[in-house]
Amino acid sequence: xxxxxxxxxxxxxxxxxxxxxxxxxxxxxxxxxxxxxxxxxxxxxxxxxxxxxxxxxxxxxxxxxxxxxxxxxxxxxxxxxxxxxxxxxxxxxxxxxxxxxxxxxxxxxxxxxxxxxxxxxxxxxxxxxxxxxxxxxxxxxxxxxxxxxxxxxxxxxxxxxxxxxxxxxxxxxxxxxxxxxxxxxxxxxxxxxxxxxxxxxxxxxxxxxxxxxxxxxxxxxxxxxxxxxxxxxxxxxxxxxxxxxxxxxxxxxxxxxxxxxxxxxxxxxxxxxxxxxxxxxxx
Numbered sequence: 360x361x362x363x364x365x366x367x368x369x370x371x372x373x374x375x376x377x378x379x380x381x382x383x384x385x386x387x388x389x390x391x392x393x394x395x396x397x398x399x400x401x402x403x404x405x406x407x408x409x410x411x412x413x414x415x416x417x418x419x420x421x422x423x424x425x426x427x428x429x430x431x432x433x434x435x436x437x438x439x440x441x442x443x444x445x446x447x448x449x450x451x452x453x454x455x456x457x458x459x460x461x462x463x464x465x466x467x468x469x470x471x472x473x474x475x476x477x478x479x480x481x482x483x484x485x486x487x488x489x490x491x492x493x494x495x496x497x498x499x500x501x502x503x504x505x506x507x508x509x510x511x512x513x514x515x516x517x518x519x520x521x522x523x524x525x526x527x528x529x530x531x532x533x534x535x536x537x538x539x540x541x542x543x544x545x546x547x548x549x550x551x552x553x554x555x556x557x558x559x560x561x562x563x564x565x566x567x568x569x570x571x572x573x574x575x576x577x578x579x580x581x582x583x584x585x586x587x588x589x590x591x592x593x594x595x596x597x598x599x600x601x602x603x604x605x606x607x608x609x610x611x612x613x614x615x616x617x618x619x620x621x622x623x624x625x626x627x628x629x630x631x632x633x634x635x636x637x638x639x640x641x642x
Contacts, residue, residue: 374543375432381537382436386443393450402455407448407463412506414444415470419502422479423495423552432544433553496552503556510534510563514570522578523571531571535564 396402417440424433448467452460478498486494513526538560545553 371544371547374540374545374547377540378537378544379432379436379540381533381540383439385533385537386440389447393447396450396454400454402451402459405451407451407455407459407466410444410447410451411463411466411470414441414448415475416502416506417441417444418471418475419478419495419499422482423492423499426482426495427492427550496550500552500556504559507556507559507563510567514563514566517570517574521574523574524578526567526571528568528571528575531564531567535561535568538564 392405396405417437420433421437421441424430424437427433448463452463455463478495482491482494517523517526538557542554542557542561545551545555545557
């Protein structure tokens, strides 16, 4: 039995491989940011929200891959996503001030322990096995779509300011290619829970690239800011109760596919979903 089930079409393998590669790159992009946190022994006002949301997304897609079976690509990339996000959250927790630590603990209890465990209980003990994959797939799809809406705030800012300084081109390309790979992987397997949210991810990615081309020459050449606003920060701004810091230092981080969201303070891309990712959360 092959490790990677390519189905009846070899492009399934190509799509899954492309989605995995892009998602891995996005997951690894915050390393310079956390290296600076370790070096300075200070989180400098960064939020834990993006990393907890990315962990939740990766856990959801891992669960979907396990329920569905024969989804090795999903399992591998989101397994890695869970590991790396736990590392990021651990580093953040070590160097964050007490208030941010308490907020992170509450967020983990709410999202990971409460939310994910509730999904597990409902799907395993209430929903019958033949319908379980569909139920988990719908949860993943809805979450991925909500995460993919995060770039809207950045695109609005680009149009308003006629500046792309907060929307690096590598990030947009990374998310677009990730969406293409996961869309191809999903559509050829008739897995619409993966394919559908990545149509949105691809559309947003292309719009970002077009905006970058249109406004790159009008971007002011002022001195580089220390930090850039993160796309996923809308999760905080939409609900002030989630914000432990009334005057946060902005940080770039698109969540997916899933992915799901991608960008550190140095402009490096950050993922995924792979699919969804946005969180690109990596699906």
